[in-house]
Amino acid sequence: MEPSSSADQDGPIVQVEPRAAPDLHRMVAFRPLGWVARYLALLAPLACTVSAAPPDDHRVVIYYQTGGGSSNHVSLLPLIQAESTISVTHVLIAALHVIDDDGGLHLNDNPPNDPTFDTMWSEAAQLQAAGVKVMCMVGGAAAGSYSRLDGDDASFEKYYGPLHDLIGAHNLQGLDLDVEENFSLNGVIRLIDRLKADFGSDFIITLAPVAAALTEGGGNLSGFSYFDLEAQRGSSIAFYNAQFYFGWGNAGSASDYESIVDDGFAANRVVMGILSNPANGNGFVDLDSEAPVLQELVTENGNFGGVANWEYFNSLPGGTAAPYQWASWMAQHMVAAKKMARREISTSEALWRGVRKLGRRVRREAKKSYHNYIA
Incomplete structure (x- = not known):
């Protein structure tokens, strides 16, 4: 999913320069005491936090990769302190890689418990205390994490163990599985x-498929069918952050x-994942153009799944200077659209959507026939 700023990160498209910031004090003492101690120690900063995070009825999901280290830290705290209401619902720290050394995990270029991440983890705890869900994204464009998790039982236990321990150590409330390599169902x-x-x-548990993978016969990077996964484990999946x-x-x-x-x-079930800045890759849509799209989706789908961004540090x-404003912009536009009258789909639009659906099913069957022919 994510653009890369180094060889060990996993973005396939562009390099983006993180915002420089003064090195912040490291809160090393928090780690051995666990998440309960972090919460207690952070009660004082939370005294100035604004109102609690919104209920999960309009998801505003932020991916946070660039700026997580102490040398170029981009603070998450404005998401809960800079405005009168909290707009973000989920923060997904990216990107965890399952590897063969250094304890079995890297968060981008370093082990997750490297001191460079101490400030980030303490800020994540403050977001959790304010009601924001904090998760980690696993995988992305750098291959290897899911092939390691796809072996026999002994191999799975070896690679799953460090992931399990990290979740407990930092009180993570979930994982986002960004599978961009072959992984069996x-x-x-x-x-x-x-x-x-x-x-x-x-x-x-969320997954981050490319949007096409959620359509009949569409392109897919994951190696398994999301239709099959939804049929068999949909009840265990909170939503999909579609790219x-x-x-x-x-x-x-x-x-x-x-x-x-x-x-x-x-x-x-489907969150619309968009680029937050044209520097972050191909397919950026400016906010003036995005506004009517959100309005249409919300007014036609009262239960619209929400939006996600790639990525936080430079969000327009x-x-x-103020990346937190992306969350409030999105939340305000979705809330405003929900107050509008429900828009019914016209007969001509419904017909055209039916034609497109038929075309996708033909494409799916053609792909199946082709694979059976060459098998």
Whole structure:
């Protein structure tokens, strides 16, 4: 999903320069005491925090990668302190990689418990205390994490163990599985089932497919069918952060999102993932063009799933000076659209959507026939 700023990060498209910031004090003492100690220690800063995070009825999801380290830290605290209301619902720290050394995990270029991340983890705890869900994204464009988790039982236990320990150490409330390599259906089901068994029914599991993978016969980077996964484990998946960029979906029109709904995924299951800045890759849609798309999607789908951004540090309209403004802009536009009269789909639009759906099914069957022919 994410653009890369170094060899170990996993973005496939562009390099973006993080905002420089003074090195902040490291809160090393918090780690060995666990998340309870962090909460207690942070009660004083929270005294100035604004109103609690909104209920999960309009998701505003932020991916946070650039700026997580102490040398170039981009603070998350404005998301809960800079404005009168909290707009963000989920913050997804990116990107965890399952590896063969350094304890089995890297968060971008370093182990997750490297001191460079101390400030980030303490800020994440403050967001959680304010009601924001904090998760980690696993995988992305750098291959290897899911192939390591797709082996026999002994191999799975080896690579799953460090992931399990990290979740507990930082009180993560969920994982976002960004599978951009071949991963078997049985493998993703085993991972989902294990996470639910170990962390309970409230543990949030999301996936981040390219938008096309949620349509009949569409392109897919994951190696398994999301239709099959939804049929077998949909009850264990909170929602899908679909990527509407890099050519896999167009966020500048409602049609690609509507295609996903027409093909069977409920609108409340699908978050529309968009680029937050043209520097972050191909497929950026400016906010003036995005506004009517959001209005159409919300008024036609009362249970519209929400929006996600790639990525936080330079999000417009505020840019690097005020990236938190993206969340409030999105929340305000969705709330305003919900107050409008429900828009019914016209007969001609419904007919055209039916034609497009038929075309996607033909494409799906053609792909199946081709694979059977060459098998």
